[in-house]
Amino acid sequence: MNDKLNFIFLSSEVEGFHFNSNILETNLINIIILIVLLVYVLGSFLKESLDLRQEEIIKSIQESEKRLNEANQRLHEAEAQMGQAQILIKEIQNQIQQTKINIIKSDFLQARQSMEQQFYNALLLISSSEQQALSNLTKQISRLALNEVMALLQTKLGKDEQSFLIDTKLNCLGGKE
Numbered sequence: 001m002n003d004k005l006n007f008i009f010l011s012s013e014v015e016g017f018h019f020n021s022n023i024l025e026t027n028l029i030n031i032i033i034l035i036v037l038l039v040y041v042l043g044s045f046l047k048e049s050l051d052l053r054q055e056e057i058i059k060s061i062q063e064s065e066k067r068l069n070e071a072n073q074r075l076h077e078a079e080a081q082m083g084q085a086q087i088l089i090k091e092i093q094n095q096i097q098q099t100k101i102n103i104i105k106s107d108f109l110q111a112r113q114s115m116e117q118q119f120y121n122a123l124l125l126i127s128s129s130e131q132q133a134l135s136n137l138t139k140q141i142s143r144l145a146l147n148e149v150m151a152l153l154q155t156k157l158g159k160d161e162q163s164f165l166i167d168t169k170l171n172c173l174g175g176k177e
Contacts, residue, residue, distance in 0.1 A: 153165075
C-alpha cells in the first residue's frame with residue numbers, strides 16, 4: 001500500500017511527508033492523460049446529456065406555461081359564464097316575483113269580481129223578492145177591499161139598486177145600452 005501512496009508523496013522516516021518531484025516515478029503523466037481523456041470523452045457525453053436534459057426541462061416548462069395559459073383562459077371563460085348565469089338567475093327571479101304579483105293581482109280581481117257579482121245577484125234577489133212581496137200585498141189588500149165593498153154593497157144596497165149599478169157599469173164598459 002505504501003507503493004501506491006508513493007506515486008505523489010514519498011514517505012520519509014526522518015522528516016515525515018514531502019513532495020516527490022520525480023514525475024516518472026509517480027506516473028503523473030499517465031494520470032494527467034487519463035484525466036484529460038476522461039474530461040474530453042465524458043465532457044462531451046455529459047454536455048450532450050445535460051443539453052438533452054435542459055431541452056426536456058425547457059419543453060416541460062413551456063408545456064406547463066401553455067397549460068397554465070389555457071387553464072387561465074378557461075377560468076376567465078368560466079367566470080364570464082358564471083357572471084352571465086348570475087344575471088340570468090336574477091332575471092328569472094325578477095320574472096318569478098312579477099308573476100307572483102300578477103297572480104296575486106289576478107286572484108284579487110277575480111275575488112273582487114266574484115264578490116261584486118254575488119252582491120249584484122243578492123240585490124236582484126232582494127229587489128225581486130221585494131217586488132213579489134209588494135205585488136202579493138197589493139193583491140191581498142185589493143181582495144180584502146173588494147170583499148169589504150162587496151159585503152157593504154150587499155148589505156146596504158138592494159137588489160134593484162145592484163142591478164142598476166151593474167147595468168150602468170156594463171154600459172160604460174161597452175156592453176148593453
